[in-house]
Amino acid sequence: MIPQVLRLALPGLANVWQLLLKEVALASLVGLEDLMRSARVASGSTREPFTFYFSTLIIFWLIALKSGFWFERAEKWANKGVRRAA
């Protein structure tokens, strides 16, 4: 069953993963010591908010791009037994 379920569920899972990745930044508001929190602390003490927030942005973006790439590969793998028209 799992191979058949995974094939259909992977695109949705990729979506949820992306959303969750971005929601994690919100957790810093309630005190989770994550990337965003560190960036806030660092930009507060160095007075260079752009440097740190921009780095955080790039890191989040790279994670999103990289995981998107892996999900694409996973989808290809899950779909390898499926015959496609043309």
Next chain:
Amino acid sequence: MDVDLYWESLIRLFGFKQDGFGDWVFTGQGLIVVFETVFLSLAIGFVLALGIAFMRVSKNIVLRGFGTFYVSLFRGTPLLIQMFLIYYGLGQFEFVRESWAWTFLKDAYFCAILGLSLNTAAYGGEIIRGGLQSVPFGQIEAAKSLGMSRSKIFRRITFPIAMRQALPGYGNEIVLMVSATSIASTITIMDLTGVAGKIGAETFDKISPLLAAATLYLIINIILTQLVKRLEHRLSGHLRRAEISKTAVQTPILAR
């Protein structure tokens, strides 16, 4: 959970407050801020989204590349960071602080609307692109065979069909935008979340005002969802079976 504080918070969230003399004054905070922010950023975001959607379906590789880059960047990173970067980040540079743009960029309200607009442009752009690409080629072919010009085909055929297709997705985006305005409270905007936080700080009871704010967000979103649903219903008349008029005499169905 303090029920009295809950009701009091609701009144404050609507923007009313008793001053020192016991008179009710309108503070201009809370609900009205949410409406303003959502309306302005959706309006600006929609125009930008149209631009992004056209770039994404453009044949020009530079435009298409920029569209893809923009969407990937704004959808791949948290809105919170985008907003912090605009509000706190840009002030780091001397030349930004000395330029004419600083008059706007030092204003938290402007930054919130800018951040939300840029963000919703990316999501909306993808929704509209999906709509544009879903227009059946036969429709465009038929319009061509009638001798319509390219701009007329776009105005009368492609655009209306694309918008109808994009509507459910866009409705979803509107609801997300209402929820996203709460992030604006982190850059000192006094929206529902901001006011609720303030009441929480004053009374040391965080849960009651936040529950009141949540109630209002929920009600706004339920109303908006219903409005979009109605609009969808109105715009999909051609897809439904003809309704039998109530005044017309109904003939009994003899054979099925």
